[in-house]
Amino acid sequence: MLRLIFSVMLCWLPLSAIEHIEHYEIFTKQYQENDTLFLVSRRFELGGATFYLTTNTQTLQTKVLSLDTSKLMPLDERFLQTPFAKQLSNATASFAKGGATQGVMANDKAIYLTMDLCPSAKKGYESAFIEHLTKQNGKTPIAIALSSAWREHHKKEFEALVKNPLLEITWVNHTHTHFYDPKLPEHQNFMLHKNTDVKSEILGFEKTLLEEGLTPSVFFRFPGLIADEKLMRELKETYFLIPLGANAWIAKNEPIKKGSIILIHGNKNEPQGIAMMQKKLPEVLKTYRFKPIQEAFVK
Numbered sequence: 001m002l003r004l005i006f007s008v009m010l011c012w013l014p015l016s017a018i019e020h021i022e023h024y025e026i027f028t029k030q031y032q033e034n035d036t037l038f039l040v041s042r043r044f045e046l047g048g049a050t051f052y053l054t055t056n057t058q059t060l061q062t063k064v065l066s067l068d069t070s071k072l073m074p075l076d077e078r079f080l081q082t083p084f085a086k087q088l089s090n091a092t093a094s095f096a097k098g099g100a101t102q103g104v105m106a107n108d109k110a111i112y113l114t115m116d117l118c119p120s121a122k123k124g125y126e127s128a129f130i131e132h133l134t135k136q137n138g139k140t141p142i143a144i145a146l147s148s149a150w151r152e153h154h155k156k157e158f159e160a161l162v163k164n165p166l167l168e169i170t171w172v173n174h175t176h177t178h179f180y181d182p183k184l185p186e187h188q189n190f191m192l193h194k195n196t197d198v199k200s201e202i203l204g205f206e207k208t209l210l211e212e213g214l215t216p217s218v219f220f221r222f223p224g225l226i227a228d229e230k231l232m233r234e235l236k237e238t239y240f241l242i243p244l245g246a247n248a249w250i251a252k253n254e255p256i257k258k259g260s261i262i263l264i265h266g267n268k269n270e271p272q273g274i275a276m277m278q279k280k281l282p283e284v285l286k287t288y289r290f291k292p293i294q295e296a297f298v299k
C-alpha cells in the first residue's frame, strides 16, 4: 500500500506561497493503488521536499503527491491497457484538427465548454459572459486553456477566475509563450515555428500553474489548433497530454452537437464568438448539459 503523505487536489499550496519550484522535470513511472494504476509524469522539488504530478488512469484526474519511491515502476503493458493510455493514443492519432474534437462517451446530453486565454493586449476578460453563463446554468464545468503569457499580464483577471465559486475549472496547458506571428504562414507558425522549444513551452506553463497552487490537468491545447505528427508523438510518448481540438468553434459558426467540444475565447480577442454563444445559450441548455472535460473521455 502506497503511503501518501498528503494530497490536496484543487489548491495544493496557499496562493500566497512565495517558494519557487526547482528541478521541474519529466519523470515517467507507474504505481498501483488498490485496483487503480496511476501514472507519474513529472517530478519537482519544493522547500526541500520532492513532489510528483500523478494521473489516475481511470478518471484522468491529476494530483500533486509526495510518494514512496520504492513503489514506482517503469511503465509496462498494464499502462497501455488503461482508459487514459487508450484515449491518449486516439487523441494523438491525427494532427489535422489539433486533437480530440468531441467526447467519445455515449452521453446524449453532454457537451464540453473550453475557453482559450491566448496572450492578448486587451485588458480584462469576458467577465460579463461568465456572469451570464453561471447565472443561467449555475455552477459550470469549464476547461480553461491558459497561456503563461496571458496570466503574466492579467493577474487580477486570473485571480478572479480562480476564485469564482461558480466555475469548476480544469486547467488546460495552452503553452508558456503561445508564439504567434501574423506575418508567417500556418506551417511555420505557432508551435511549428523553427525556434519552438517544446519542452519549455509545456513544462514552463505547468511550473507557472503549480507555483500558483493549482494543478495542471492531462489536457493540452495547441495554439491555433496547429500541430504536426512529431508534436503529437511527443505529447503521447514524452509528455502524456491529451490534445483538445474542437468541433464547435463558435466564432466560426460551427454548430453545437451531441458531445461537442466547444471553443470560445475569454481574452476579448473574439467578441463575436462570445456574443454568439450568449445568444445560443438558452436553446442549448434545453437539450444539453455542460460536463467536465474528463467525462468526454472516461465515465
Ligand SMILES: [Zn+2]
Binding pocket: 116, 117, 118, 119, 174, 178, 222, 223, 224
Ligand atoms: Zn490560443
